[in-house]
Structures are given as C-alpha cells and as structure tokens.
Amino acid sequence: MSIIQMKNVDLYYDKHHALKNISGEIKERSITALIGPSGCGKSTFLRSLNRMNDMIQGVRIEGEILVADQNIYHADVNVENLRKNIGMVFQQPNPFPKSIYDNVAFGMRIHGMRDRKELDEVVEQSLKAAALWDEVKDILKKPAYGLSGGQQQRLCIARALAVHPQILLMDEPTSALDPISTAKIEELIGELRKQYTIVIVTHNMQQAARISDDTAFFLQGEIIEFDTTEKIFHAPSDQRTEDYIAGRFG
C-alpha cells in the first residue's frame, strides 16, 4: 500500500531547477532512505512532502504529490493540518528554549489541547515512544537545553510524535550525533516503523542499508534509482548507483 505518490514533480528555487521530474511511491509503514551526494536535492524533496518549502521565498513547484490520495498542493489544502500529520525531524536537534515538558506539549497545545491530564498522558507516551522517558521523567520541568545532543534529538522525535502524525520525515537525524546516540536513534527508528511511515535522508550508507526497506538514489535533482534497499545495495541497475554506493564519488 503506498501512502505517498509523486507525479512528475519539478521544483525551482527562482531559476535553479532543484528537483527534476520526480516520480515514485512511498509505502505505508515502511522506512524509505534517501541517499545521494550533497546538494542533489534530498532535503528539498523531503521538505516538499510537508510543504516546508512554502516558507522559502521564490520556490515554485510543479506536478503532484498525493498523500493518502489527496494532492497536497491543491489550493484548498490546510497546510497546518498537513504538517501536523507529517512530522519532521531536522539535522540539528532544535528543541525550543522551554522545558522538556513544554517542548513535547507544544504541538498539542497549538492544536487546542488544554486538559492537563490528557497533556500529561500524551507527553509520557511520546517520551516513551522516543525511548527518552526513563532518562527525563524526573526532570520534565527542566530546560531542554540541559540535555545531551542525542537526548535533544530524541526529544525532537517525541515532540513530533506527540501530535500523532502518520508520516515522519527525518533529515539526516543522526549526522550531528556521536555513535552511541546514533545507535539509539537507529534502534528507535526500527521500533517506530511498526506504526509510522518514515522517510529518512542519510549520508551514511551503512545506516541506509541497516534500517531501510526502500532506497531512493538522488543525483543532481533526479531520482536515478528507487527500489528495495536489498536491490539498490546488492544489484543496482544503474552504474551511477553502484559507483556511489561503492564510494567512488560523493
């Protein structure tokens, strides 16, 4: 079952053609890895899935992206609601300068939840789902900036999970972290896979091979190859894919 479908998507930053004729499908409750050299458009593509590109001046997009069979670029789409359903985790952990609790509760509060008990409950659930609860349950009122980088990143994951998204977009979520935190987050992503559709950008080939079901290889704004991770890593059909994975460029 595919949950996201791209149909001939082109994206321009003013005149710069950053995504070229992107088509493909992303399966529900699977992990899709996006790989490719820097500047090939992975982040741009990821941002086009929850319309975060709307925030950038001069961006123009053509083609269709369907999420659950709805074109998300249709004029009457509620963008806030779309972003609520498609969570995003960034490369640098970016918790708000608030308490741990307020970070996780932020999304629910802006979407109108006021009931203290309900908030407590969802905060706990989300922190548990992000494998952070045991470490922070006694310091929920403390500032999030006191946490380590890896903990902050898991806090950002908890914050995204708290509004109950169906899809989770992650842009190199472990590239700023040490190996131990990276391992924890990879393990966490494996857990989340049971409930969420995950699209993850990664620079780390081993990571892509370890955790993903499908892999898309980007090069200069195009998808060169998009297939099962198994196939991409063991029997790629395009020479460029093979070269990239073998570390011959990028």
Add this chain to the structure above:
Amino acid sequence: MASIRGVTFLFLKEVGTKMNEVVLKDTRNRSAGNHSQKETPGIVQKKRMNREDLIVKSILFLCAMVSILTTIGIVAVLLVETLSFFKDVSLFSFLTDTKWTPLFKPEHFGILSLLSGSLLITVGASLVALPLGLMAAIYLSEYADDRVRRVIKPILEVLAGIPTIVYGYFALTFVTPLLRVIFPDMGVFNALSASIVVGIMILPMVASLSEDAMVSVPKSLRNGAYALGATRLEVARKVVVPAAFSGIISSFVLAISRAIGETMIVTIAAGATPKLTLNPLESVQTMTAYIVQVSLGDIQHGSIEYKTIFAVGMTLFVLTFLINLIAQWLKRRFKEEY
C-alpha cells in the same frame, strides 16, 4: 537626562566587565609568551606588544575613563545638593505633601505632584508605544518580506532621529487641536496630547530594537514550530516572542526611560501646572519640565529653589534605576536561552 544616566549606568557596567576581560586576557598572553620563549624559541615566537597597540589601548582606556569620571561627577554633585536640600525640607513632607509650589509662598515640596505628571505621561506613552511597537516588530520580523523590511527599517531609524522639539510642536499644533474636537472641554495644555506624542516618539525605538531581538532568534526554532503545524501567528507568539523576550524587555526599558526623561515635548504640550492627578485631560507638569522651568528662570545659586532641581533630578535618577532593576529581574525570570 535621567534616562541618559540610566543608559550610562548600564554602559558603564559593560565597560567594567569588558575591561576586566581585557586585563585578564593580557596577563594570560604575557605568561604564555614567557613560557614558550624558554621552551621552543624557534617555533613559537614571543609576542611583541608593539608601540601602536599600547598607544591605541591607552587612548581607548582614557575614553572609557572620561565617561566613567563624568558620571561619577554628576552623581556626586546630585548627591551633595540633594542632601543639602533635605536639610531644609524633610523627606517625609517631600514624599507625602500633595502640593508642589517651591517658587511662591506658601512653599510646598510634595514631589507627588510632579511624579504623577511624569507617570501620567510615561504610562500614556507606553500604552501607545509598547503594544504598537511590538506588533510592528512582529510584522517586520515574521510577516513582511525582505523588500518591505528593507524599506521600513531605515524609515524607523530616521523617525528615531527627529528632534524632540519637532514632536513638541506637532503635539501642540496638530494633535491637541484634533483631540479637542473629541474632548471640547480639554485645555490647550494637557497630558493626553503630550503622552500620545511621546509614545509616537519612542515607538520606532521599540519596533526597531524588538525586531532586532526577534530576527536573531534562530530559524531552526521557527522551522521546528512550523513543522508541527503552527501558524505564523503561533510561531510569533509562542516561539519568537518568548525566545526574544529579554531583548524585547530591553527595548521596552529603554523606551520607558526615554519617556520619563523626555523634556521638550512635555514642556511645550503638557503645561506647567504641578498637580496630583491621574486625569490625562488636565494640564500637568513633569519632573523634567519643572527642571527646565526653574533652570530658565533666574534663581540664586544655593537657594532652596536651586536645590529643588537636584532633588527632582535625584528622584528621576532613582526612578530609572528602579525600572532597570525591575527589567533585570523580568529578564532573569522569563529567560529563554537558545
């Protein structure tokens, strides 16, 4: 006047800490230099403190000293004359008497009458400038696109540079007649017109400084909120303003201090009647306007009228100082660091 002193005070604190840092760094460098000279003369060379560095440093130090010494001088004069004032007038009657008539008999020295004038103007001006300034800043930093911002920012800075006497006549000849259409019984000199115009005067400062504080909030925080489905207004209210709170409070404090210290507009438009009142439609006199009035008349050096200037000046000083303290407390209480 007092506001300048308030700012000078903060500035001095800055200079003080900066100088400490310089001194510390210098000793560190010197000891490091000596050390390396002994160990590896070929690779790490001894740092030369050349003549130019020394001269520049001394000149800069003297500049810093000038402002420190001037301030110490001002505070000392203020203190001496104020103490001598309180030999003639009791602190109790100064603080509780409701009349201020030092220039004619029977003499009364109740600062409350001037204080209420200053408060009326300051509160009125703040009611105009703080909300409008903050909203303008939010617009500029969160809504306006780059082109609009590039036009509006310089205009704000020009507005902040208009001489206050111009604002004074603007109040008297434009705003007051306009207000008298709505309040026909209101006199020519009144607190309302003056406080609105003082508010207009400090508005660009609030907007510009608050905007600076908001723009420096990292983009990644905004993106974090947008990605959770926040609207622009929610991002502004719940992420940007709290994160920039300390800078916003600073802009408020500077603006309020300027309003308290503002002299020209109130002298021209608010009148010269010291009065314990909270009615903005009446004519009042602020502390600053009183100082102008007395300074312009011919008064004898050392007379009680002369000393009142310093007592009033001291009150202004204490007031701005208190506002700064409250601001420090507010900043610490609601600090959000990023």
